[in-house]
Each structure stands twice: as C-alpha cells, then as structure tokens.
Amino acid sequence: MRKPWAGRFKEDTAKTLEEFSQSISFDSRLWQEDIEGSRVHAKMLHHQGIISEEDLNKILEGLAEIEKEIKEGRFQFKSELEDIHMNIEAALIEKVGSAGAKLHTARSRNDQVVTDLRLYLKKEVVEIIKYIEEVEKTIVSVAERHLDTLLPGYTHLQRAQPILLSHYLLAYVWMLERDRERFKDTLKRINYSPLGACALAGTTLPIDRDSTAKELGFEDVIFNSIDAVSDRDFVCDVLYSSAILMMHLSRLSEEFILWSTTEFGFIELPDRFCTGSSMMPQKKNPDSLELIRGKTGRVYGNLISLLTTLKALPLTYSRDMQEDKEPVFDTVDTVKSCLIILKEVLPEIKFNTEKMKASSEEGFTVATDLAEYLVKKGVPFRVAHDITGKIILYCIEKGKNLLSELTLEEFKKFYEGIQEDVYEILTAEGSINAKKSKGSTNRESVIEQIKILKGRLEI
Ligand code: ARG
Numbered sequence: 001m002r003k004p005w006a007g008r009f010k011e012d013t014a015k016t017l018e019e020f021s022q023s024i025s026f027d028s029r030l031w032q033e034d035i036e037g038s039r040v041h042a043k044m045l046h047h048q049g050i051i052s053e054e055d056l057n058k059i060l061e062g063l064a065e066i067e068k069e070i071k072e073g074r075f076q077f078k079s080e081l082e083d084i085h086m087n088i089e090a091a092l093i094e095k096v097g098s099a100g101a102k103l104h105t106a107r108s109r110n111d112q113v114v115t116d117l118r119l120y121l122k123k124e125v126v127e128i129i130k131y132i133e134e135v136e137k138t139i140v141s142v143a144e145r146h147l148d149t150l151l152p153g154y155t156h157l158q159r160a161q162p163i164l165l166s167h168y169l170l171a172y173v174w175m176l177e178r179d180r181e182r183f184k185d186t187l188k189r190i191n192y193s194p195l196g197a198c199a200l201a202g203t204t205l206p207i208d209r210d211s212t213a214k215e216l217g218f219e220d221v222i223f224n225s226i227d228a229v230s231d232r233d234f235v236c237d238v239l240y241s242s243a244i245l246m247m248h249l250s251r252l253s254e255e256f257i258l259w260s261t262t263e264f265g266f267i268e269l270p271d272r273f274c275t276g277s278s279m280m281p282q283k284k285n286p287d288s289l290e291l292i293r294g295k296t297g298r299v300y301g302n303l304i305s306l307l308t309t310l311k312a313l314p315l316t317y318s319r320d321m322q323e324d325k326e327p328v329f330d331t332v333d334t335v336k337s338c339l340i341i342l343k344e345v346l347p348e349i350k351f352n353t354e355k356m357k358a359s360s361e362e363g364f365t366v367a368t369d370l371a372e373y374l375v376k377k378g379v380p381f382r383v384a385h386d387i388t389g390k391i392i393l394y395c396i397e398k399g400k401n402l403l404s405e406l407t408l409e410e411f412k413k414f415y416e417g418i419q420e421d422v423y424e425i426l427t428a429e430g431s432i433n434a435k436k437s438k439g440s441t442n443r444e445s446v447i448e449q450i451k452i453l454k455g456r457l458e459i
Contacts, residue, residue, distance in 0.1 A: 001080040004089075004104075013080075022079040023322050026329060030084050031070050033119035035063050037112060037195065038088065040215040042103055048206050051102050058099035062092045083322075084116070085109045106207045108199035110229040110317040115195045117324070119216065121238055122190055124332045129183050131339035132245065136176045137457055138346045143169040144450060147443060149353045150360040150428045151266070159363035162428035165351065167441040170449050172252050177456060179245040186237040193218035194228035200316040201225055230316040232306065232324050239303040242331045243296075249338055250296040253289035256349065260286050265355050270348035273341070288345055292338045299334055302327035360428040362401060364392050369425045369434060370403060377417040387415050402426070 003013060039060060046056040066088055069075040081087045086109075092100035143166035153163035193213035196203070202225045213221045222228040259266035269286050277283035309323045367388050374384035391414050395403065404426040411418040424430045435442040439449070 001078070001090075004086065018080055018082075021082060021319070021322075023083045023325065024077050024079055024081065024087055027084045027113075027325055028077050028087070029329065030116040030120055031088065032067075033116040034084050034088055034112070035067050036119065037115045037216065038092075038103055039063055040212050041107055041195065043215070044208055044212050045102070045105055047211070048208055050105060050205055050207070051099075055099040055102055058096040059092065059103055062096040062100055063088075065095060066091050083109070083113075085112050106196070106198060106203040106205040108197075108229075110199050111194045111197040111225075113321075114229060114232075115193065115216070117328075118190050118192070118194065118218075118234065121234065121328070121332075122187065122217075125183050125187050125190065125238060128242075128245075128332070128335055128339070129180055131336055131343070132176050132180045132183070133457060135339050135343050135346070136173050136180075136453070137459060138343050139169050139173050139176075140450060140453055140457065140459065142346055142349075143173070143446075146351065146353075147446060149351060150357045150432070152356075152360040152363070152365055153441070159359065159365050161368055161441075162360040162365050162431045163441040164432060164443065164446055165353075165356065166446045166450070170446065170453065172248065173453050175248045176245075177453070179241065179248060182241040182244060183238075186234065186241055188219075189237060190234045191217075191219045192222045193220070194222050197222070197225035197228035200229050226316050230313075232310055232321060235324050235328050236303065236306055236310070238328060239299075239306055239331055242335045243300050243303045245335060246292075246296040246299040246338065249342060250293045252342075253292040257286045257289050257293070266352055266359070268350040268352065270345065270350075272348070273345045288341050292342065295334050295338060299331050302331045357428065364395070364403060365428070366403060366426050366431045367392055369431045370422070372434075373422055373425055374415060374418075377415075379415070379417075390414055 003009070042051070042056055042059045042063075045051045046053060051059075066075065069091075075091070077084075077087050078090075081090050089100070089104060092103060094100075146165040146169070149165035151163055151165045151168060152159040153161050153168065193209065193216060195212045195216070196207050196209035209221045213219075256267060256269070258264055260269050269284075269289070271284070273286075273288040274284045275287045277285065305327045306324055309320050313320055370391070371381065371384040371388040374387060375381050379387065391403065391406070391411070394410070394414075395401070395406065400406065404423060408418070408420060408422075411422060425434050432441055432443065435445070439445060
C-alpha cells in the first residue's frame with residue numbers, strides 16, 4: 001500500500017516496521033473524535049476559502065459513510081495504514097477522490113492526534129466524574145443506615161478508639177470528593193485546542209484556529225503551536241488523578257478484605273462478588289476487592305510509564321508520544337470498571353454489628369476518654385495520661401478486659417477525684433457521645449457531615 005509520504009522514499013516500509021509501529025490496534029477507539037475533528041477542520045477550510053463548497057460536501061459525505069461503516073462494524077482497519085488518522089483519510093480518498101486528498105491541508109497528524117486525544121479525554125473524564133459521584137452516593141446511603149453502628153477505629157492496625165461506622169465510611173466520601181475535584185480540574189486544562197498548530201510551526205494558509213476550537217467545544221486555542229503539539233501534561237493529569245483515586249479505592253478494598261476475614265469477622269461480602277477455591281471447598285474469596293487493590297498497581301504504572309516516556313523528549317513531536325495512548329486507555333477502562341464494581345458491592349455488604357460493637361470496647365479503647373475525664377477534673381494531660389496508663393496496667397495484671405469492670409474504689413486508688421459519672425464514658429457509646437470537637441465521630445457531627453455531603457452531591 002502506497003504511503004502518503006512515499007514521494008520521498010525509494011523503498012517500501014519494512015513489514016516488521018509496519019507491525020512494530022502500527023497503533024491502529026488501539027487508537028481505532030479514537031475514530032469518533034477523529035471524524036469530528038476532520039468535519040470541523042474541513043468546514044473551516046471552506047469558510048476560509050481554502051477548499052470549494054463542492055469539495056467540502058464530498059468530504060462530509062465521505063466522512064458520514066465512513067462513520068456509518070465503523071458503527072456497523074463494516075470498516076476495515078488496516079495496520080499498513082498505521083493509525084486511525086491515516087486509516088480514515090485513506091478511506092476518504094478512496095471514496096471521494098481528490099476532494100478527500102484536500103482534507104489534510106493545513107493539518108498534521110501531530111496536531112490531529114492530540115486534538116483527538118483531548119476530545120476523547122474530555123468525554124471520558126466527565127464519565128469518570130459521574131462514576132465517582134455514584135460511588136460517593138452509595139457510600140453516603142450505607143453510612144446513613146449505620147448512624148448507630150460502632151466500630152473500633154485503628155491506628156497502627158491496633159485498636160485505638162471507638163468510632164461510628166458511618167464516620168469511617170464518610171471519610172472515604174471526603175476523599176472521593178477531592179478525587180472528583182482533581183478530575184474536574186484536569187478538564188480545565190484538557191479543554192484547549194491544539195488544532196491548527198499543524199506539524200509544529202503553524203501554516204502559511206489562512207486558517208482560523210479560533211473557529212475550529214469553538215466548533216469542537218474547546219474553551220480556547222493552545223496559543224503556542226510548539227506547546228500544542230509537544231506536551232502531554234493533560235494526559236499525565238488524568239493519569240495522576242486516576243492514581244490517587246485508585247489509591248483511595250484500594251485502601252477501602254483492603255480494609256473490607258481484612259474485615260471479611262474470620263479473624264476480624266466484621267463484614268460478610270456478597271456471594272455474587274466473591275469466588276470459591278477450585279480445591280478448598282470452604283473458601284469464599286474477596287476477589288472483586290482484591291482486583292481493585294491489584295489493578296491499582298497498573299494504574300500507578302501507567303503514570304510512571306508516560307512520565308518516563310516524556311522526560312527526555314526534545315520538542316516538538318517524536319514518535320515516542322504514541323506511547324501515551326495505551327496507558328491512558330488502560331487507565332480509563334480500569335478506573336471505570338473498578339468504580340462500577342465498587343458501586344455494586346458496597347450496598348450488599350452485611351455488617352456484623354454485634355461483633356463490631358464488642359470489638360470497639362475491647363482493648364481499652366476508651367482509655368483516652370478516661371484521660372480526658374481526668375483533664376476535666378483539673379489534672380494536667382500528661383499526668384492524666386500517666387494515671388490512666390497505670391490503671392490499664394492494673395487491669396491487665398488483674399485480668400480485667402474492660403475499664404468498666406473496675407469498682408469506684410479501685411479507680412479512687414489511682415485518683416481520688418474519680419466519681420460515679422466516670423462509667424458514662426467507659427462504654428463505646430459513651431465515648432462517642434462525649435466527643436465534642438468539630439468533625440469528630442460524635443453522632444451529631446456525623447449527621448452534619450451527611451448533610452454537607454448530600455448538598456455537594458445534590459442528593
Ligand atoms: N499515531 C501517531 C501517534 O499516536 C500519530 C502521530 C504521528 N505523527 C507523526 N509525525 N508520525 O502519536
């Protein structure tokens with residue numbers, strides 16, 4: 001097959017290079033954006049008096065036919081034609097002859113590919129934002145059902161203080177809120193048009209970049225033609241935002257995996273989202289969540305992969321940049337699939353509230369509340385901490401598992417000022433009710449959070 005650049009060449013491209021350098025196997029997914037960009041470009045060429053109305057109409061008809069063929073699965077993508085841009089252009093020329101050969105006037109694949117990618121990411125990022133929002137809404141509704149469910153909060157994976165399950169769940173909604181903002185922010189920078197930068201230096205032909213930018217729904221043009229074709233920072237933005245999002249999803253998954261173990265026994269995952277073992281009949285494995293955790297690795301890898309590809313590239317375009325597509329396509333697919341799975345798994349998780357409540361008091365989780373009780377009696381915190389530590393040690397030595405098992409006389413041996421009311425804060429509920437600070441695990445504060453988050457999510 002004759003290449004568009006064949007004029008300057010004496011030899012045909014090696015078959016091995018054709019196979020090595022083709023991108024059609026993955027960039028064919030940009031076909032819609034490519035056709036959209038070509039339509040707008042052709043209309044501008046006509047408006048600027050560069051091509052005739054007749055040529056424009058032929059181009060538009062040809063593109064419509066190609067669009068239909070692709071939609072119906074009848075279009076033959078050819079790897080000899082390298083990428084989506086040349087596949088569509090060659091098909092157009094085949095259909096409408098010399099009019100088709102005018103489409104590439106004042107355009108290079110260098111500005112074309114990055115225009116396509118920006119149009120593609122605009123759509124995909126909006127989708128991802130929508131999926132994040134749905135997961136957030138799901139978590140909020142689970143949290144609302146668990147306003148009174150107790151849970152031990154952990155530090156160092158050691159029981160630390162009693163918390164409400166709803167408070168814990170909402171922590172992830174706040175994280176996802178920031179993820180959503182990060183993605184929204186990427187949209188601001190994606191939304192600029194590189195079209196008309198041509199190969200790198202612009203063109204001698206009287207094109208109108210502002211009009212194509214506007215027609216394609218971009219905020220404005222990327223002013224500098226070299227910048228326009230050279231940078232892929234907007235792709236990195238998406239990959240980075242995805243990496244952070246996956247880090248959050250992975251931590252949530254990891255926690256639910258732990259909680260579903262016999263050792264924790266806090267939750268039961270839905271059978272529908274678990275699998276069994278081919279050998280051990282008793283097994284029920286949390287594969288859906290493990291895969292979310294596992295896929296985080298490749299999303300991180302995709303970010304590093306593109307950053308590494310770009311780091312030593314001289315301006316402007318180099319073919320290395322073709323390596324931006326697989327990581328970003330893979331990331332977009334992975335992130336969306338993880339969000340979809342999570343949204344389905346979350347509402348079906350059964351919380352073993354009895355077990356969680358019992359665990360929330362064991363391990364002296366209310367010790368800090370006792371120290372603060374002493375502070376309220378006028379004891380300096382450091383001293384209160386020390387007294388409480390001694391009380392805990394006493395409990396351990398006496399084989400008592402809960403502070404509430406001590407009698408008032410025993411307490412008074414450590415500090416005379418301790419009174420009957422101490423027992424109010426020595427349960428998990430008491431500890432939670434006693435919390436006063438803004439954003440704490442107190443029920444009222446959790447209700448306030450739900451209100452704020454519902455407002456942000458427009459529920
Ligand atoms: N397939 C190429 C890519 O993805 C399109 C641009 C090719 N430009 C070039 N000068 N070879 O980057």
